[in-house]
Amino acid sequence: xxxxxxxxxxxxxxxxxxxxxxxxxxxxxxxxxxxxxxxxxxxxxxxxxxxxxxxxxxxxxxxxxxxxxxxxxxxxxxxxxxxxxxxxxxxxxxxxxxxxxxxxxxxxxxxxxxxxxxxxxxxxxxxxxxxxxxxxxxxxxxxxxxxxxxxxxxxxxxxxxxxxxxxxxxxxxxxxxxxxxxxxxxxxxxxxxxxxxxxxxxxxxxxxxxxxxxxxxxxxxxxxxxxxxxxxxxxxxxxxxxxxxxxxxxxxxxxxxxxxxxxxxxxxxxxxxxxxxxxxxxxxxxxxxxxxxxxxxxxxxxxxxxxxxxxxxxxxxxxxxxxxxxxxxxxxxxxxxxx
Numbered sequence: 001x002x003x004x005x006x007x008x009x010x011x012x013x014x015x016x017x018x019x020x021x022x023x024x025x026x027x028x029x030x031x032x033x034x035x036x037x038x039x040x041x042x043x044x045x046x047x048x049x050x051x052x053x054x055x056x057x058x059x060x061x062x063x064x065x066x067x068x069x070x071x072x073x074x075x076x077x078x079x080x081x082x083x084x085x086x087x088x089x090x091x092x093x094x095x096x097x098x099x100x101x102x103x104x105x106x107x108x109x110x111x112x113x114x115x116x117x118x119x120x121x122x123x124x125x126x127x128x129x130x131x132x133x134x135x136x137x138x139x140x141x142x143x144x145x146x147x148x149x150x151x152x153x154x155x156x157x158x159x160x161x162x163x164x165x166x167x168x169x170x171x172x173x174x175x176x177x178x179x180x181x182x183x184x185x186x187x188x189x190x191x192x193x194x195x196x197x198x199x200x201x202x203x204x205x206x207x208x209x210x211x212x213x214x215x216x217x218x219x220x221x222x223x224x225x226x227x228x229x230x231x232x233x234x235x236x237x238x239x240x241x242x243x244x245x246x247x248x249x250x251x252x253x254x255x256x257x258x259x260x261x262x263x264x265x266x267x268x269x270x271x272x273x274x275x276x277x278x279x280x281x282x283x284x285x286x287x288x289x290x291x292x293x294x295x296x297x298x299x300x301x302x303x304x305x306x307x308x309x310x311x312x313x314x315x316x317x318x319x320x321x322x323x324x325x326x327x328x329x330x331x332x333x334x335x336x337x338x339x
Contacts, residue, residue, distance in 0.1 A: 150183020
């Protein structure tokens, strides 16, 4: 449920009052505030335990622990309520709002336009708009780590059949699936993929049932883009590859590897920009690239020494090439199909 918030005089009103007193505003609505912790609010449509949101939440908590920000958040916010919650936080005087507007793009951008003095750092399928200088977009461009996890999957699958369960076929999911598939084909060019989307960001039972069907159809490896998939793999005694977070501790005999998203570079870059009074419309998605520290392949943990040496060697080779720029993982946002 969205937390109740007390409303305060809007910062727009304060700025308007300042202008009437002869205060001349700078070209940017953001004043430098290097020594002051920013007031940051997070707005999430799912629980903070959900993979994607959890990485944002962890990065915000780390920034708060450092003393760079104070942080509050609302979770399980319906898309229809999202603009209202944005306005509530903006009216309270927060400096920056971080969240995900995939299901409320137009409405969210209207809110941002009404609060030019608030920085908005929002997950979005669309690009930033220079005409809306206080809204920057980001995405989980972790295709580098997804590709590497695919290499491991391709080496560990004995049947050559991999099941892939996703939430929705949107760019931020599609590109990771394509990268994973490309990695798997490095080890087995004839790899077959079963691809399905459950139409939800958080429905573990449905994801689990979808995965069961794939296992019945011969898959001996699952790509767990959603929660619930690894549960199916564990129950049926097959392997899985994690996404965004490392769940091997919960599935020590099931999850071989995971592509991890590190939101800290994205969050820290935005915080620095706001503190310097330099925040403007930009695409922060680049901070999710491996070369920026935005993603990595999780440690093999319980599977150390159990993965074919040729696969781990290729992972090391490709990792070095990604970091030095000699190899670039393709970004393919088209909907992946079973093949």
